[in-house]
Amino acid sequence: xxxxxxxxxxxxxxxxxxxxxxxxxxxxxxxxxxxxxxxxxxxxxxxxxxxxxxxxxxxxxxxxxxxxxxxxxxxxxxxxxxxxxxxxxxxxxxxxxxxxxxxxxxxxxxxxxxxxxxxxxxxxxxxxxxxxxxxxxxxxxxxxxxxxxxxxxxxxxxxxxxxxxxxxxxxxxxxxxxxxxxxxxxxxxxxxxxxxxxxxxxxxxxxxxxxxxxxxxxxxxxxxxxxxxxxxxxxxxxxxxxxxxxxxxxxxxxxxxxxxxxxxxxxxxxxxxxxxxxxxxxxxxxxxxxxxxxxxxxxxxxxxxxxxxxxxxxxxxxxxxxxxxxxxxxxxxxxxxxxxxxxxxxxxxxxxxxxxxxxxxxxxxxxxxxxxxxxxxxxxxxxxxxxxxxxxxxxxxxxxxxxxxxxxxxxx
Amino acid sequence: xxxxxxxxxxxxxxxxxxxxxxxxxxxxxxxxxxxxxxxxxxxxxxxxxxxxxxxxxxxxxxxxxxxxxxxxxxxxxxxxxxxxxxxxxxxxxxxxxxxxxxxxxxxxxxxxxxxxxxxxxxxxxxxxxxxxxxxxxxxxxxxxxxxxxxxxxxxxxxxxxxxxxxxxxxxxxxxxxxxxxxxxxxxxxxxxxxxxxxxxxxxxxxxxxxxxxxxxxxxxxxxxxxxxxxxxxxxxxxxxxxxxxxxxxxxxxxxxxxxxxxxxxxxxxxxxxxxxxxxxxxxxxxxxxxxxxxxxxxxxxxxxxxxxxxxxxxxxxxxxxxxxxxxxxxxxxxxxxxxxxxxxxxxxxxxxxxxxxxxxxxxxxxxxxxxxxxxxxxxxxxxxxxxxxxxxxxxxxxxxxxxxxxxxxxxxxxxxxxxxxxxxxxxxx
Numbered sequence: 001x002x003x004x005x006x007x008x009x010x011x012x013x014x015x016x017x018x019x020x021x022x023x024x025x026x027x028x029x030x031x032x033x034x035x036x037x038x039x040x041x042x043x044x045x046x047x048x049x050x051x052x053x054x055x056x057x058x059x060x061x062x063x064x065x066x067x068x069x070x071x072x073x074x075x076x077x078x079x080x081x082x083x084x085x086x087x088x089x090x091x092x093x094x095x096x097x098x099x100x101x102x103x104x105x106x107x108x109x110x111x112x113x114x115x116x117x118x119x120x121x122x123x124x125x126x127x128x129x130x131x132x133x134x135x136x137x138x139x140x141x142x143x144x145x146x147x148x149x150x151x152x153x154x155x156x157x158x159x160x161x162x163x164x165x166x167x168x169x170x171x172x173x174x175x176x177x178x179x180x181x182x183x184x185x186x187x188x189x190x191x192x193x194x195x196x197x198x199x200x201x202x203x204x205x206x207x208x209x210x211x212x213x214x215x216x217x218x219x220x221x222x223x224x225x226x227x228x229x230x231x232x233x234x235x236x237x238x239x240x241x242x243x244x245x246x247x248x249x250x251x252x253x254x255x256x257x258x259x260x261x262x263x264x265x266x267x268x269x270x271x272x273x274x275x276x277x278x279x280x281x282x283x284x285x286x287x288x289x290x291x292x293x294x295x296x297x298x299x300x301x302x303x304x305x306x307x308x309x310x311x312x313x314x315x316x317x318x319x320x321x322x323x324x325x326x327x328x329x330x331x332x333x334x335x336x337x338x339x340x341x342x343x344x345x346x347x348x349x350x351x352x353x354x355x356x357x358x359x360x361x362x363x364x365x366x367x368x369x370x371x372x373x374x375x376x377x378x379x380x381x382x383x384x385x386x387x388x389x390x391x392x393x394x395x396x397x398x399x400x401x402x403x404x405x406x407x408x409x410x411x412x
Numbered sequence: 413x414x415x416x417x418x419x420x421x422x423x424x425x426x427x428x429x430x431x432x433x434x435x436x437x438x439x440x441x442x443x444x445x446x447x448x449x450x451x452x453x454x455x456x457x458x459x460x461x462x463x464x465x466x467x468x469x470x471x472x473x474x475x476x477x478x479x480x481x482x483x484x485x486x487x488x489x490x491x492x493x494x495x496x497x498x499x500x501x502x503x504x505x506x507x508x509x510x511x512x513x514x515x516x517x518x519x520x521x522x523x524x525x526x527x528x529x530x531x532x533x534x535x536x537x538x539x540x541x542x543x544x545x546x547x548x549x550x551x552x553x554x555x556x557x558x559x560x561x562x563x564x565x566x567x568x569x570x571x572x573x574x575x576x577x578x579x580x581x582x583x584x585x586x587x588x589x590x591x592x593x594x595x596x597x598x599x600x601x602x603x604x605x606x607x608x609x610x611x612x613x614x615x616x617x618x619x620x621x622x623x624x625x626x627x628x629x630x631x632x633x634x635x636x637x638x639x640x641x642x643x644x645x646x647x648x649x650x651x652x653x654x655x656x657x658x659x660x661x662x663x664x665x666x667x668x669x670x671x672x673x674x675x676x677x678x679x680x681x682x683x684x685x686x687x688x689x690x691x692x693x694x695x696x697x698x699x700x701x702x703x704x705x706x707x708x709x710x711x712x713x714x715x716x717x718x719x720x721x722x723x724x725x726x727x728x729x730x731x732x733x734x735x736x737x738x739x740x741x742x743x744x745x746x747x748x749x750x751x752x753x754x755x756x757x758x759x760x761x762x763x764x765x766x767x768x769x770x771x772x773x774x775x776x777x778x779x780x781x782x783x784x785x786x787x788x789x790x791x792x793x794x795x796x797x798x799x800x801x802x803x804x805x806x807x808x809x810x811x812x813x814x815x816x817x818x819x820x821x822x823x824x825x826x827x828x829x830x831x832x833x834x835x836x837x838x839x840x841x
Binding site: 119122123125126127128129131132133134135136137138139142148150151152153154155156158159167170171174 | 535563579645647661662681682684685686708709710734744745746811815
């Protein structure tokens with residue numbers, strides 16, 4: 001077929017109905033053009049085409065100079081682009097898709113990332129309250145790394161501090177928190193590629209588990225990070241666990257999973273250094289430990305949070321050691337870590353003793369109880385390939401398992 | 413959920429407005445404009461409005477309370493109008509003897525009590541009660557102390573008791589007749605919200621606390637009737653029987669149904685992007701609670717219906733308490749929404765923010781009815797009285813800018829405004 005000249009100029013009025021050929025390769029990335037003698041002509045054509053997308057600056061000179069007729073005549077030259085355009089519908093806007101970033105984010109993801117960047121800029125410039133959680137869109141879970149305090153909590157801190165003449169402590173802590181916030185905000189404003197990946201996986205993974213994300217924001221919540229606070233036994237001390245910076249510093253932005261949950265479950269032991277080596281691993285371990293919590297009544301969650309904080313000091317070592325080997329196993333596929341880390345963090349919590357008791361009994365009970373039902377297949381029944389499919393981020397077409405997934409891989 | 417820029421009905425030139433917005437057609441009722449221009453002094457207006465109520469028993473009500481624990485000056489003198497500062501640009505009635513520190517909550521007495529009584533809890537650890545008379549005079553009546561700042565307060569349905577929640581992790585019941593207060597609740601962390609629930613088969617006090625629990629107390633017993641776990645610290649709550657809405661940290665949002673016994677009805681994904689700050693339930697035309705308004709720290713309010721016919725269209729959010737109207741080039745200043753209150757009769761709502769303004773909105777017509785002038789302090793709390801004639805708002809620092817901007821010497825105010833006219837809903841065009 002003959003190439004439609006108007007299409008190349010971007011003004012074919014027939015569009016898909018056009019009897020002539022609308023070569024798609026012309027608008028594709030330059031390297032996707034046929035590698036041939038006509039390559040030069042193609043290169044010029046694609047450039048021209050790209051020009052057309054903007055309000056047309058149509059230069060006759062370039063058109064003429066590229067050896068027009070030679071480039072476009074002869075259907076045989078266009079065998080492959082012809083095929084290409086047969087495969088893809090004749091799409092005038094293919095040049096636009098070439099504007100698609102090479103890092104391969106879909107439109108939706110790009111939108112979210114842009115939204116995050118814009119919101120960060122607004123947040124910074126607007127003077128609004130800093131200690132707030134954030135999510136780029138209404139239904140999405142919270143982005144990690146932002147600590148949430150209400151104005152009243154901060155104010156109460158101040159009042160308690162000034163009652164003990166400790167205002168410097170307060171000021172320092174607040175400054176520290178502000179610094180953390182600022183760092184995290186800058187990070188999100190200018191995300192690099194890995195940051196984007198982790199952010200997107202955070203938002204996506206946890207989309208399927210909105211409830212747990214609500215449930216777990218809170219582990220770290222009450223810890224305000226006032227180092228020398230235990231001295232003041234006044235009311236707030238019990239609720240505000242003033243240990244040294246319990247939450248993962250926002251530098252660990254890549255922590256996956258629901259908002260603050262990402263930081264705390266692996267770092268129950270407040271005293272341990274919070275930075276978990278492999279962000280992916282830590283993120284995954286947080287999700288399943290979140291999952292393990294979801295089985296029990298959240299009564300014990302609050303128990304964990306408030307009461308036995310000192311008890312967790314002992315579990316810190318256990319926990320962090322349990323999370324350490326995880327990243328190794330987690331690297332093959334993102335979700336692999338889930339069930340294993342769930343079990344190990346459960347066991348780690350068990351060693352802690354304090355409120356770990358309730359925590360572990362539930363998750364251990366549940367898999368036994370439910371796993372044998374028809375709703376879920378126990379792991380033993382799955383082939384290796386099926387297991388791999390379940391554990392992968394996405395199903396590969398043609399390999400989607402027919403059996404239901406094992407319960408321990410689910411976020412409930 | 414769609415983001416709505418509410419149409420602002422743009423008012424008279426005398427009022428400098430920050431919102432540019434599209435030029436709105438002149439208000440259809442010229443009578444409204446006349447009323448605005450020839451606005452009488454608030455006292456007179458309030459007098460007219462309030463006098464509609466049955467108020468003959470007000471004088472005898474003075475014996476309702478026991479000996480008034482005086483505030484000191486007591487007295488009904490209004491402060492001389494200080495024209496230099498901007499503490500009362502709306503020229504509303506000031507309540508006498510306001511608390512010495514920031515006001516955290518305001519509540520008017522229920523209709524079962526003749527007359528209007530206002531309670532206010534403050535960060536000075538006290539809760540004060542005034543009688544608001546028809547002529548606009550406010551008479552301090554009594555006060556009670558906690559050992560920590562008071563965060564919330566509410567009335568019982570018969571108007572004889574006031575419940576207060578405080579940072580000292582307790583909640584108290586204040587019997588106004590005897591002027592005695594006893595502790596009725598205990599939490600592990602400061603109690604942030606307190607509401608009285610009156611169901612056909614039970615009545616109790618609901619307290620929400622930063623210890624992530626929601627507890628229900630029979631005032632006679634030291635242990636709670638029921639404890640419900642929250643996903644996170646409770647930040648705000650509202651109760652309109654048989655519905656209760658609780659908003660927590662980390663954008664948590666739960667609705668409870670209170671018939672028979674309180675149980676969780678639904679967890680809702682937050683329609684907002686930032687921290688929740690205040691919530692208020694609204695009712696439909698047949699007086700059943702049907703949804704709630706949720707305010708965040710980011711100058712945005714979400715209107716959410718529980719069972720809307722068309723969720724995508726019916727639920728919406730709107731921006732408020734921001735500095736530059738629709739001018740998108742300059743970065744806006746964004747302020748937190750500190751309180752939302754619905755007019756009990758008209759169903760329109762009022763929001764108060766950290767920017768020191770209050771605004772009235774009609775959520776059905778999706779328009780703004782009015783925005784006030786800017787006060788020199790943030791407005792930290794607001795409420796309507798039971799028939800919607802009086803709108804009370806408190807001007808005091810809400811810690812939105814941290815401790816640097818906290819001035820303990822600065823006076824805090826509570827203002828009363830005649831709300832009968834300004835909150836009439838807009839007729840849908």
